[in-house]
Amino acid sequence: MRKIGITTTVPIEILMAAGYQPVDLNNIFITDPHPERLINFAERTGFPLNCCSWIKGIYGVCFDRDIDTVLCVTTGDCSNTIMLAEVLKHKGITVIPFAYPERSSPGLMQQALEVLAGTLGTTIEAASKVRDELQPCRTLALELDNLTWENDVISGMENHLWLVTTSDFNQDHRQYRLHLAALVNESRPRQPYPPEHLRLAYIGVPPVYAQDLYSFLEGQGARVVFNEVQRQFAMPQPGDSLAEQYSSYTYPYSIYDRLRDIRAELKRRRVDGVLHYVQAFCHRGIGDIIFRDALDLPILTIEGNSDFFLGTHLKTRVEAFVDMLRRNQRLENRTASPDWRGCPAK
Numbered sequence: 001m002r003k004i005g006i007t008t009t010v011p012i013e014i015l016m017a018a019g020y021q022p023v024d025l026n027n028i029f030i031t032d033p034h035p036e037r038l039i040n041f042a043e044r045t046g047f048p049l050n051c052c053s054w055i056k057g058i059y060g061v062c063f064d065r066d067i068d069t070v071l072c073v074t075t076g077d078c079s080n081t082i083m084l085a086e087v088l089k090h091k092g093i094t095v096i097p098f099a100y101p102e103r104s105s106p107g108l109m110q111q112a113l114e115v116l117a118g119t120l121g122t123t124i125e126a127a128s129k130v131r132d133e134l135q136p137c138r139t140l141a142l143e144l145d146n147l148t149w150e151n152d153v154i155s156g157m158e159n160h161l162w163l164v165t166t167s168d169f170n171q172d173h174r175q176y177r178l179h180l181a182a183l184v185n186e187s188r189p190r191q192p193y194p195p196e197h198l199r200l201a202y203i204g205v206p207p208v209y210a211q212d213l214y215s216f217l218e219g220q221g222a223r224v225v226f227n228e229v230q231r232q233f234a235m236p237q238p239g240d241s242l243a244e245q246y247s248s249y250t251y252p253y254s255i256y257d258r259l260r261d262i263r264a265e266l267k268r269r270r271v272d273g274v275l276h277y278v279q280a281f282c283h284r285g286i287g288d289i290i291f292r293d294a295l296d297l298p299i300l301t302i303e304g305n306s307d308f309f310l311g312t313h314l315k316t317r318v319e320a321f322v323d324m325l326r327r328n329q330r331l332e333n334r335t336a337s338p339d340w341r342g343c344p345a346k
């Protein structure tokens, strides 16, 4: 199959029906042993220092991996992608645009999917067959998600990795299914995380320092039981058609659609606190104002740029946040326990 670069989660069923193998350029960038070299390449081309690292990384990957065709999302993802698409075109790469509808609507989504299928020379019927083929992978990914918060046997990092890669199933959905099925089976008899571990939610775009963040949290006795955007990539509400599937996917639409999903999951997963990750120079960071007003749990906003590890300053802030949550937890336990009630001296 011919490779096609993708800059975010898109209806890959249509690309695959048209004979393309989607390659999520973000995942290639962030798993590169030296991702900073891809950013440097983009900056040497002229990308400004105050441009998001993901955009520069994506650009670098296109040339590093000889990607000659890229599907760029023009509505519903990132305003920077529009100019990235222009530069890619200028450099000789074929750019295919895709626009999510302005709002979540199966009717509008159906039209957008038909336009994309027509551009690539395939049909919605053919793409629906691919959807059926991919469904076992999506079901397994969501099973892993349940094992994370319900059975407490999957780590936040494992959850992040397997959900974030549903954007292209690591370029081989058969291998993805095989390996994930093995992990799901292997994890069931694991010893669950201790109940006293704090339960955190991670909201926002995927971090540039995932490995460090999740392992540092676990070292502090806290773990992520909800990775918001990563879970959305797995399409938790597939509906009855591609149009329904990509309308229920919250990321491209209003922040209020995301909030409905986030609120429900925070409650269901008994979350103690929220980490909101914002990428430096990203417009989505402004949404922090709304999250802070709309969510009634403690929130820590953390930022990432082009450091692929947690710096000392960030570690101290995360540590202080976890300490504060633990103090809250103790206080709540005291209030709830008859032994403590009415005994302020304790």
Ligand code: SF4
Residues within 6 Å of the ligand: 052, 053, 054, 055, 077, 078, 079, 080, 081, 205, 279, 281, 282, 283, 284
């Ligand atoms: S982090 Fe923000 S600015 Fe960067 S690619 Fe994603 S949406 Fe765009």
